[in-house]
Amino acid sequence: MRCVLIVGDGMADLPIERLGYRTPLEAADPAHFHGIASGGVSGLLDPVAPGIAAGSDIAHLTILGQDPAASYTGRGPLEAAGAGIDLRHGELAFRCNLARVDGTGTVIDPRVSISETDGEAVECAIDGMRLRGARGVKLCFWHTGGFKGILILRGVDQSCKSWGQMPRAGAVLCSLSRVEREREAAGVLDEFVRGAKDTLSGLGLKGVDRDGGECRCNAIIPWGGGSAAALKQFSSIFGLRGACVSGTALIKGICRLSGFKVCNVEGATGDLNTDVQAKAEAALRAIGGHDFVLVHVQGADEASHDGNMDGKVSIIKRMNGMVGAIRGGLDGGDSCLMIIADHTTSTECREHTADPVPLSIEAPNLIRDGVDRYSEREAMKGALGRVSGRLVMPIFTELAKGGCLGGGELYQRIVNGETRLIRDPRLRL
Ligand SMILES: [Zn+2]
Known part of the structure; x- marks a missing residue:
């Protein structure tokens, strides 16, 4: 099974009056994103936990199976690692x-x-x-x-x-x-x-x-x-060989420290002008030798912080081409695709917000939930309901193996752990 996780940094947003109260994702109307939604199941994702307006660092650490409370020492060391500087x-x-x-x-x-x-x-x-x-x-x-x-x-x-x-x-x-x-x-x-x-x-x-x-x-x-951050190895947590395609030092750093192969992609700038086609080609090359490829595109977050609504819609449309090329290159079969944002960034406030983001997974042999568009609004109707960031990989790996929702051992361990916590009378939750 080959797994590709596509992350649009800060891609989720809130309704904007000038877009007729649609979000930039809804305005961009990306057909290949919709293809992932209609080919599988969707839900809402709290990248870290409900109510937390996460930064990309904590969100990615959580989603990739790290415990930020134990491993996060600051953004600087992660970006330094992404630039190839050893602390x-x-x-x-x-x-x-x-x-x-x-x-x-x-x-x-x-x-x-x-x-x-x-x-x-x-x-x-x-x-x-x-x-x-x-x-x-x-x-x-x-x-x-x-x-x-x-x-x-x-x-x-x-x-x-x-x-x-x-x-x-x-x-x-x-x-x-x-x-x-x-x-x-x-x-x-x-x-x-x-x-x-x-x-x-x-x-x-x-x-x-x-x-x-x-x-x-x-x-x-x-x-x-x-100071230097010590991260757990991705392969030892999930048993997957990972590769990463990103133009952003922070994401490259997190991946490098957790044992991913970090692909250097010419033209991947981490900005609105990034070469999405080159990223798609790099992702398809990487999936040949790895079980899991993270494809991260930064531009939507940059546009949001600048209040650049047109830029945000435009980078989502360009990402759509990238997703189309990746889906076409994988050509169905035994591949599994997930698309998420790592947090919501409001183009109007120019800040990250705590709103959950849409998540869609396309995999063979899934009972489709009938959600056929990838957007903040449609994700509310999905079979996955509302999940927290640390469940992303367990759900993904379980579905990629052809398992059922909630059937995986790792997933069960996490969910049962949370259930135990909620039932523990000493905690009075
Ligand atoms: Zn941001």
């Missing part, structure tokens, strides 16, 4: 945004893309920086493309690791770091941010903002810091 003991990794700030340190644009050549200049300049407040600390910076980078701190007090959330426009760099410094007793990042601002200003970098306009790039904002 050692005593090192912290941060995800970084290249940004534009004004004279008062207020973030004007938290995402300013720079060229590869300028990225190399920034790498050299930051690697040579010295922090007066932390003499033994070594800095290493990697420009991982566009507005993204990774900062590694070597020999640092581990208490700085909780510094920093994903940067937003309007945040004030210095006041953010000052508050955190008081709380975490860690001034290292504060000094880094100030030093990097001077260094980048000195380089006179020109970048591109999210609207494609030229602007200055004069800041590096580190966030999501943490």
Whole structure:
């Protein structure tokens, strides 16, 4: 049995007035997504648990069988792994945004893309920086493309690791770091941010903002810091050899650390311009030598955070071509396809929300539930009801083996475990 899981990052949404109260998925009307729904069963998925507006990191960890409470150390180490950077003991990794700030340190644009050549200049300049407040600390910076980078701190007090959330426009760099410094007793990042601002200003970098306009790039904002993450091997949890097709460092990192083969796909950018055809071809190549392929497309989430409704509809339509190519290449038989989003991202609020996402599985010999469209609304009518993220793989593997809903040993173990918890009078649930 060959299993392919397709994840549209932040693809689920809420009804939008300008779309006639349809969601972007409903407006895109992707025929091949509908084909998966009509060829199997559907349901609503809470990627982590009901009521939790998950990030892609926790959602993917949960869905791929990891326990985030035990294994999650921050987003930085996962993105570093995705960029091929191995963390050692005593090192912290941060995800970084290249940004534009004004004279008062207020973030004007938290995402300013720079060229590869300028990225190399920034790498050299930051690697040579010295922090007066932390003499033994070594800095290493990697420009991982566009507005993204990774900062590694070597020999640092581990208490700085909780510094920093994903940067937003309007945040004030210095006041953010000052508050955190008081709380975490860690001034290292504060000094880094100030030093990097001077260094980048000195380089006179020109970048591109999210609207494609030229602007200055004069800041590096580190966030999501943490020490190395130890993940369980996917093959030992599910007995499957996994491969991953994604243009996003975070997803590549989670997969790399859990033992997947990470396919490098030319043109897979993790953005709206990603080459979906190349991803489909890579997925079909990978399924030749693996039992399970994760195909992740980031663009819908990026469009949602930018409030770009047309961009979101358009990337879903392009993903539809990718899904069509994968379905055509697998040509039915003993293959099993699942499509989900890893969370809902509201294009109107530009934020992740806790709304469940649609899930559809197509597999041979399934009793079809009659849902024939893949959308947030139609998934409510599906046979799977409402499931949590950690049940995704057990359900998937069970159905892929030709088993029945809820018949798998792993699935039963999880469900029975939850039932026991609910029945335990000490817990008063
Ligand atoms: Zn997002």
